[in-house]
Amino acid sequence: MRLLTERVEQVTAEHLDAMERQGPPVDLVKAYAEPIPALMICELLGVPFADRELFQRHAVTVNSNDATPEEKYAAFAGLQGYLGELVRAKRRDPTDDLLSDLTTGDLTDEELTNVGVLLLGAGVDTTANMLALGTFALLSNPAQLAALRAGPGLADRAVEELLRYLTITHTGVRTALEDVELAGQVIKAGDSVAISGQAANRDPARFADPDVLDLRRPATGHVSFGHGVHQCLGQQLARVELRVAFPALVTRFPGLRLAIPAEDVPLRTNSDIYGVHRLPVGW
Ligand code: HEM
DSSP, X not given: OGGGHHHHHHHHHHHHHHHHHHOSSEXXXXXXXXXXXXXXXXXXXXXXXXXXXXXXXXXXXXXXXXXXXXXXXXXXXXXXXXXXXXXXXXXXXXXXXXXXXHTTTTOOHHHHHHHHHHHHHHHHSSHHHHHHHHHHHHHTOHHHHHHHHHOGGGHHHHHHHHHHHHOOBOOEEEEOSSOEEETTEEEOTTOEEEEOHHHHHTOTTTSSSTTSOOTTSOOTTOOTTOOGGGSOTTHHHHHHHHHHHHHHHHHHOTTOEESSOGGGSOBOTTBSBOOBSOOEEEO
């Protein structure tokens, strides 16, 4: 993933150039937060970026709480159909990318299609929200924004702290395989437990002043990428993108500011992945 840094820097700079050409105000979600992670995951997997409209819409519907179960299934099936065709094309005519590489292993078309669905879906609708919501958090905390602008060396820590502070995903539910005692409570084998990464990441016993955004704190140990065997497979890709994209944005536009009142920013409360629907900015 580290080898990708240069390409992420290039893609990021191109999007900042385009924002400059367009002039303010710009919706940061459309102009910056969505296309950069989407382009990177497309290049890695070998998915045509030109099809982004289609698969981004499906990926958003799969995570949406406004969609009915039927609509979610249809969106998932749409992604499967799209990637299934692509997998068959890669088998016939391999190119230099991850999906083509995986066709040389012993995965069936169905397995490979589902790997593709998971990677593409998780790749387009997560980092994008982190970037947009993270920028909103920085704009709402001017001292922190100034610290990041003054010291791009702070980027690694800043990204971990923003991941902790915002905790954009729900980890969901786990089922105990055996009786487990946790903080004086016995969770019986077979019982289901809803996990709150948000609560864990704001546990005052683990992080001092947890409700404060402090980019200088060593926020390692947060659970924003989950924990254990199912910990996020894409976390190093997300880190590379975020470590480049936040400092690049705030240094390119020293006067970056919200173009609408903070309370009017539409929050993405209708999705399993938290964020903002739009983030109009000026500079
Ligand atoms: C800031 C961005 C991201 C966040 C906050 C995030 C968060 C998470 C979380 C919390 C989990 C664990 C889910 C669970 O335990 O049930 C997870 C799993 C996963 N993530 Fe991410 N993710 C991000 C970016 C990505 C990207 C860019 C990719 C793809 C390249 C990706 C691919 C995956 C996959 C494949 C899994 C499932 C791993 C497994 O079940 O073994 N994620 N992610």
